Each structure stands twice: as C-alpha cells, then as structure tokens.
Amino acid sequence: MEVVYRSAVYGFLEFILEKERISGESLGRKILDCGAGGQRPPIGLFSEYGFEAFGIDISDSQVVAAKEFCEGRGLSVKFSIGDMRRIPFDDGSFDLVYEFYSMVHLTKSDILKAIREMKRVVKKGGHLFFGFASRDTWPITGEEREKNEFWLFEHDDLEVVHSFFNDDEIDEYLEGLEIMRIDKVVRHDSWWWSRLSKEDWMNYYADNWTNHSREEWEKIYDRRSEQNYTHIFYICKKL
Ligand SMILES: C[S@@+](CC[C@H](N)C(=O)[O-])C[C@H]1O[C@@H](n2cnc3c(N)ncnc32)[C@H](O)[C@@H]1O
Structure with a gap:
C-alpha cells in the first residue's frame, strides 16, 4: 500500500523543491532527521525523493521499527541510535x-x-525545519512541573513531557538563524471529540493526569469540540 506521510513534512520538502526551482540552485541532498524512529518515519519521504537520508533516534525499538519500514519499501536510510541533545x-x-x-x-x-x-551539524547556509507545540492547544493535560512543561503517563507506564510555547517565546531559541517560513497549524479533530461519550471523556481523565480537577474536567465536556492541537513549524537558514 502507498504510504502517506504527515503533512508538515511535505511542507518542508515542498519548500526545498520550490526554492530550488525559483533560484535554480540546489539546497543539497544530505539530510538528517532527529528523532527519526517509529512505524511511519518521515525521513522515508526524503529517501523516496532521492535525498541521502540519515536518521537518529534515542530509542532502540523506534529505530528497529523505522528500519523495518524502510527496508520493507526498498528505501535507503542510514539509521543509528543517537540523542538529539548530543x-x-x-x-x-x-x-x-x-x-x-x-x-x-x-x-x-x-x-x-x-x-x-x-544548528551545529548543518552547514552554513543550510536549512532546518522544526516544530513547537503551541500553548494555544486545548485542553492541555498533564502535571505542569515547570512553566509550560506538562508531564503525563503515556502507554500506561512511560512518563513523558510535552513542552508548549507562546508565539513570542520562540525567537530566543533561533539565534543565528534566518527565519524563512512560519506555519501555525491549528488542528481540530472535531469529528472524533464530538462523538466522545461522557463516560469516555471521564475515562480519558482517569488515564492521564490533567491540570484540571475531576469536576472541572466534567464541566468542560460540553466544550469538547473546541479541542485543538496547535503547532508552529519553522523553516530556517543557518547564517
Ligand atoms: C512521537 S515520536 C515521532 C517519531 C517520528 N519523528 C515521526 O514523526 O513519526 C518521538 C520520537 O522522538 C524520539 N526521541 C525522544 N527524545 C529523543 C532524543 N533526545 N534524541 C533523539 N530522539 C528522541 C523518540 O524515541 C521517538 O521515536
């Protein structure tokens, strides 16, 4: 079956190919995905388009899944275990x-x-793409231990953090970069949320910590179709 990757990744590919078409110059073909693992690895898209593709991920099992995906489709990607902080x-x-x-x-x-x-591993003049989860997302679940850092249990016993950003907070993370494009994407999966029964809504509370009390959670059931997940994607150039 043909694979469809997540839309934001096509956005980066489209930016590269369009910029090359307009300028007549190549942006290069050696590309690295940080946190590249999993069952539908986005780096597969770049391999399909002939890029020299590399991926690192901190998790062995995520790397195994991504390798299986690529090998099964004849895609050449060099995966390795690695931490994007080093x-x-x-x-x-x-x-x-x-x-x-x-x-x-x-x-x-x-x-x-x-x-x-x-920034360090990209060449001068090279391009980067990354996304920030926006504080406009609603509702945000988890225990807020530091400002806009929410911790919750996913997959039963694995505790993970989700970090959120206000629009005006992001610039300070982008020193030495020229901003080429910003996409703020608000996703409403209204069809899913609006069909959720009250019982399922309350079970969702039970499965996660939320930063609402149980009573508050019950009250916002009526607002469930306002649910949204908002991301801010940046394409930047290293100066
Ligand atoms: C939600 S998954 C997304 C995977 C993939 N980018 C995708 O879009 O399908 C997050 C990935 O980031 C990886 N990850 C988390 N912390 C990391 C780190 N410090 N360095 C590298 N990878 C990391 C996880 O192991 C996991 O595979």
Missing part, C-alpha cells in the same frame, strides 16, 4: 536537518540544547 555527527555534516514531533518530548532547556546541536 548529535553524533561532525559540525556542518548536513545540508538539511530537521525534527518532526520529537522535540516536543523534551524539556525546554533540552529543546535549546537540541536546536543548538541541529
């Missing part, structure tokens, strides 16, 4: 570096480290 490549090794939905699982101080590392 990327195991030399300075300026890549033309293009990105992350998709992996930085959100770092604390804000680790996000700063990861962005510094992504």
Whole structure:
C-alpha cells in the first residue's frame, strides 16, 4: 500500500523543491532527521525523493521499527541510535536537518540544547525545519512541573513531557538563524471529540493526569469540540 506521510513534512520538502526551482540552485541532498524512529518515519519521504537520508533516534525499538519500514519499501536510510541533545555527527555534516514531533518530548532547556546541536551539524547556509507545540492547544493535560512543561503517563507506564510555547517565546531559541517560513497549524479533530461519550471523556481523565480537577474536567465536556492541537513549524537558514 502507498504510504502517506504527515503533512508538515511535505511542507518542508515542498519548500526545498520550490526554492530550488525559483533560484535554480540546489539546497543539497544530505539530510538528517532527529528523532527519526517509529512505524511511519518521515525521513522515508526524503529517501523516496532521492535525498541521502540519515536518521537518529534515542530509542532502540523506534529505530528497529523505522528500519523495518524502510527496508520493507526498498528505501535507503542510514539509521543509528543517537540523542538529539548530543548529535553524533561532525559540525556542518548536513545540508538539511530537521525534527518532526520529537522535540516536543523534551524539556525546554533540552529543546535549546537540541536546536543548538541541529544548528551545529548543518552547514552554513543550510536549512532546518522544526516544530513547537503551541500553548494555544486545548485542553492541555498533564502535571505542569515547570512553566509550560506538562508531564503525563503515556502507554500506561512511560512518563513523558510535552513542552508548549507562546508565539513570542520562540525567537530566543533561533539565534543565528534566518527565519524563512512560519506555519501555525491549528488542528481540530472535531469529528472524533464530538462523538466522545461522557463516560469516555471521564475515562480519558482517569488515564492521564490533567491540570484540571475531576469536576472541572466534567464541566468542560460540553466544550469538547473546541479541542485543538496547535503547532508552529519553522523553516530556517543557518547564517
Ligand atoms: C512521537 S515520536 C515521532 C517519531 C517520528 N519523528 C515521526 O514523526 O513519526 C518521538 C520520537 O522522538 C524520539 N526521541 C525522544 N527524545 C529523543 C532524543 N533526545 N534524541 C533523539 N530522539 C528522541 C523518540 O524515541 C521517538 O521515536
């Protein structure tokens, strides 16, 4: 079956190909995905388009799943275990570096480290793509331990953080970069949320910590179709 990747990743590919078409110059083809693992790895898209594709991920099992996906489709991607806070490549090794939905699982101080590392391994003039989860997302679940860092249990016993950003907070993370494009994407999965029974809504509360009391959670059931997940995606150029 043909694979469809997540839309934001096509946005980065489209930016690269369009910029090349307009300028007549190549942006390079050596690309690194940080947090590249899982069952539908976005780096597969770049491999399909002939890029020299690399991926690192901190989790063995995520790397195994991504390798299986690519091997099963004849896609050539060099995966390795690696931490995006200490990327195991030399300075300026890549033309293009990105992350998709992996930085959100770092604390804000680790996000700063990861962005510094992504900047380090991209060449001068190279392009980067990353996304920030927006504080406009609603509702946000989890225990807020530091400002806009929410911790909750996912997959039963794995505790993860989701870090959120106000629009005006992001610039300070982008030192040394020229901003080429910002996409703020508000996703309403209204069809799913509006069909949720009250019982399921309350079970959702039970499965997670929320930053609402049980009573508040029950009250906002009527607002469930306002649910949204908002992301701010940046494409930048290293100066
Ligand atoms: C939600 S998944 C997204 C995976 C993939 N980018 C995608 O879009 O399908 C987050 C990924 O980030 C990885 N990850 C979390 N912290 C990381 C770190 N410090 N360095 C590298 N990968 C990390 C996780 O192991 C996981 O595979």
